[in-house]
Amino acid sequence: MNEVNRVNGMNGMNGALALAxxxxxxxxxxxxxxxxxxxxxxxxxxxxxxxxxxxADVLARIGSGVIxxxxxxxxxxxxxxxxxxxxxxGSLELLxxxxxxxxxxxxxxxxxxxxxxxxxLVLVSPLLAILMSLPADALWALPLALLLGTPxxxxxxxxxxxxxxxxxxxxxxxxxxxxxxxxxxxxxxxxAVDGAILGLGAKAPFLILAAxxxxxxxxAPFATAAGLRLAME
Amino acid sequence: MLPxxxxxxxxxxxxxxxxxxxxxxxxxxxxLLLTGPNGSGKSSLLRLLxxxxxPHAGEIRLDGRPVDPSSSDFRSQLHFxxxxxxxxxxxxxxxxxxxxxxxxGGGTGHATDPFAIADLFERQGRFLSAxxxxxxxxxxxxxxxxxLWLLDEPGVGLDRASIDRLQRAIRDHRAAGGxxxxxxxxxxxxxxxxxxxxxx
Numbered sequence: 001m002n003e004v005n006r007v008n009g010m011n012g013m014n015g016a017l018a019l020a021x022x023x024x025x026x027x028x029x030x031x032x033x034x035x036x037x038x039x040x041x042x043x044x045x046x047x048x049x050x051x052x053x054x055x056a057d058v059l060a061r062i063g064s065g066v067i068x069x070x071x072x073x074x075x076x077x078x079x080x081x082x083x084x085x086x087x088x089x090g091s092l093e094l095l096x097x098x099x100x101x102x103x104x105x106x107x108x109x110x111x112x113x114x115x116x117x118x119x120x121l122v123l124v125s126p127l128l129a130i131l132m133s134l135p136a137d138a139l140w141a142l143p144l145a146l147l148l149g150t151p152x153x154x155x156x157x158x159x160x161x162x163x164x165x166x167x168x169x170x171x172x173x174x175x176x177x178x179x180x181x182x183x184x185x186x187x188x189x190x191x192a193v194d195g196a197i198l199g200l201g202a203k204a205p206f207l208i209l210a211a212x213x214x215x216x217x218x219x220a221p222f223a224t225a226a227g228l229r230l231a232m233e
Numbered sequence: 234m235l236p237x238x239x240x241x242x243x244x245x246x247x248x249x250x251x252x253x254x255x256x257x258x259x260x261x262x263x264x265l266l267l268t269g270p271n272g273s274g275k276s277s278l279l280r281l282l283x284x285x286x287x288p289h290a291g292e293i294r295l296d297g298r299p300v301d302p303s304s305s306d307f308r309s310q311l312h313f314x315x316x317x318x319x320x321x322x323x324x325x326x327x328x329x330x331x332x333x334x335x336x337x338g339g340g341t342g343h344a345t346d347p348f349a350i351a352d353l354f355e356r357q358g359r360f361l362s363a364x365x366x367x368x369x370x371x372x373x374x375x376x377x378x379x380x381l382w383l384l385d386e387p388g389v390g391l392d393r394a395s396i397d398r399l400q401r402a403i404r405d406h407r408a409a410g411g412x413x414x415x416x417x418x419x420x421x422x423x424x425x426x427x428x429x430x431x432x433x
Contacts (some may be wrong), residue, residue, distance in 0.1 A: 098309075187377065
């Protein structure tokens with residue numbers, strides 16, 4: 001019996017690695033889709049200096065809030081490719097039958113999604129801080145806040161996109177369902193950045209962002225997997 | 234694989250009863266052919282046995298013990314070929330097959346090529362014809378040995394030679410003690426099989 005469990009465990013490990021490799025490969029093959037979020041982020045952010053004027057005070061005041069709002073939207077924009085294509089082409093059934101728990105499948109798919117959405121936002125964010133003429137402290141505070149916050153956005157979004165799989169207005173409804181749930185991340189993300197910029201101490205909001213990420217990591221896989229099971233009925 | 238039995242199975246979809254009091258008993262080596270008109274519940278029965286749909290009543294037993302078809306223990310003993318082929322258009326045939334094989338826990342070395350797809354290995358999935366896609370999907374039946382095969386219209390889009398290959402694969406699988414349950418409109422023939430007619 002132990003032997004059987006060990007073999008199953010190794011198969012599971014093997015399958016999990018295979019899935020991660022396949023999803024990363026797919027993300028590279030359709031780089032246009034993968035970069036959609038970060039390109040949207042860059043383009044729409046560059047509209048703000050044009051829209052509200054290039055005055056450094058105004059930009060610095062609204063900067064962290066605008067960057068966070070656009071980060072939410074950028075992640076939202078890329079959510080529908082999380083499970084939809086896998087449901088349509090039957091890959092989701094294949095994954096369900098592999099013996100790999102669906103919860104693990106969800107964690108892997110979310111991790112790959114974050115690598116191709118949230119992580120890119122983190123990497124370009126110092127540039128955006130300069131664009132919005134944020135003070136020097138934002139150069140570390142903004143990427144750190146996004147690093148803690150964007151995985152939560154992916155995980156919470158994953159619940160929404162799994163629940164609305166197969167519904168015709170999927171992506172619009174996902175936005176309506178998920179955006180209200182993003183509000184806590186927005187609030188603490190902005191207060192972390194502002195706290196660091198204004199020298200008010202930002203430890204508490206950073207810790208809360210981290211706590212939200214852990215909670216989402218613990219709960220979202222189960223909720224998402226339940227949604228996926230319903231979608232396959 | 235031990236004897237697979239189902240008793241008193243009942244299933245309704247969209248407020249309509251597809252079947253009730255359905256029962257069968259299959260021993261190793263048996264083949265069960267599901268027949269019946271469109272919409273009679275052939276696919277639903279196969280999806281039920283693969284654990285995607287829960288029956289409204291009845292139970293499935295493996296070696297006399299009730300099993301939950303959606304458990305990973307049961308699922309890791311079966312191959313399910315549904316309507317969708319689970320092929321990624323952006324990946325080559327080799328990459329698709331490698332993924333299916335590793336996911337099913339099979340070895341990566343591919344000695345045999347039962348559905349003659351080796352010529353297509355470097356082609357991307359989106360450039361395959363319907364029949365070629367089906368052959369790639371069927372290849373996963375032999376990528377890892379699993380005793381129970383659930384086949385939903387496996388012959389769709391296949392040419393004569395490929396259907397022969399499929400029938401040979403089914404025959405070999407049953408000769409080795411495997412069980413095959415297939416829904417088909419007659420394009421794929423099983424030998425000495427049992428028939429379950431749905432939708433009467």
